[in-house]
Amino acid sequence: MVSGVGSLEGRVAVVTGVSRRAGIGFAVAEELLAAGASVLVHSWSPHDAGQPWGADPVGDAGIVEALGGESRRLQHVAADFADAQAPGQVIARAVEAFGAVDVVVANHARSSTQTLAEVTAAELDLTWAVNARASVLLAQAFATAHDDARPGGRLILFTSGQHLAPMSQEVPYAVSKGAIQQMTLTLADALIDRGITVNTVNPGPVDTGWATPELTERVGRALPAGRWGRPDDVARLIRWLASDDSQWITGQTLNTEGGFRRWVM
Template identity: 75%
Template structure:
């Protein structure tokens, strides 16, 4: 339970963060921030998903990622799981409870990126993107809700969407469609858990520099950001840390666009 004498806002809380597989990634930044705020963290990863993308897996491997988070031990645990497997979400939540005795916070950060146009899109890719991005998010939330002790403070779920509600993403249809479903399910999931004091919100982080964009896209998107830079993983992590803190207890069912004033029309 929370230590009333601690100055750390998440002292005593247990958090699951999915998609912690690259040191440049949002999941890594979120896990690091929650640890710094006093939480114990189960970091989920699935490095093969990164390995098949242009940016590749972290060169230091998952051991290097965990080492930079302080190493596994009393406050950090790790589980690798392919969230395309419908049984995996329950395993992730169970591992957090088995390791730390409870679970208070769920950050559904993982995602499958998929670049297919209407002419290219396949049923297999649609199904896989749905399974990883959307179905796993619902099943993680279901397992979290079943495991959560409502006598503990600070029940929080944070989902991730991707700005597809603000502008078209016709070059990555499976991704955009599955992320759009996350946007739409946020309000209904929040209603399902509101009476238990568990909040559910989603974050659209906007363009974030995690090493995935090529030079031309980096330049073009940069022109559309008033600050003259892309978002950074730590920008997202600060918002997530606030959403899972006591300060955000009155915020639920919201999709928050955290894009630094991104002007799509400039692109």
């Protein structure tokens, strides 16, 4: 266990979207475990299997094993957030496994590459359900399950910079993730009297293996460090937001983009 500045010893965290070892969710789970938290990791690998990057070849069991294997501090649940019951079931599983839940990191996302000309009602509905609706329902289930006598209530959401620049090649994704940035203040106000802070992270361009070589090179020119962000860059911020050190911050969208200059692209 780790104690001292940034310690999460004794805290229980739920991290959604832990489906790939190269992903942000995996790095966040790893970081919170290292900080002393007990962690329930959520995954839904069928989504990745349908994307160009594909599912992680080691599967859910291999991902959990890479985090140290199921134990008294690490448990796993698979759930499809297209199902409106799934967010509540995930939170209930955390309480069942660890007796409480203190931190929820809603890192999951459904990707969609439909333009305005291509967009369908079905894809809008599905992307909205997974990205935006599930985030609200996770917040609701978390609030219901949270013991206000426990310190350090944290809800951490994820957007993708739609409040900073357009994403016209990914209309359903942009609309649904943009809604998360917009819901941040409202959820923060709803939960602050419970001692729960709510903040949203925009991680900027992060190398999780999804980008083409051409896009990697083009975006890299707009990043002063000459590289894309890494999952551990984001995970360190999440660890801080989950800790007592961030207790005076709520209702904020934090852009952790390494000085990303969009106008250079």
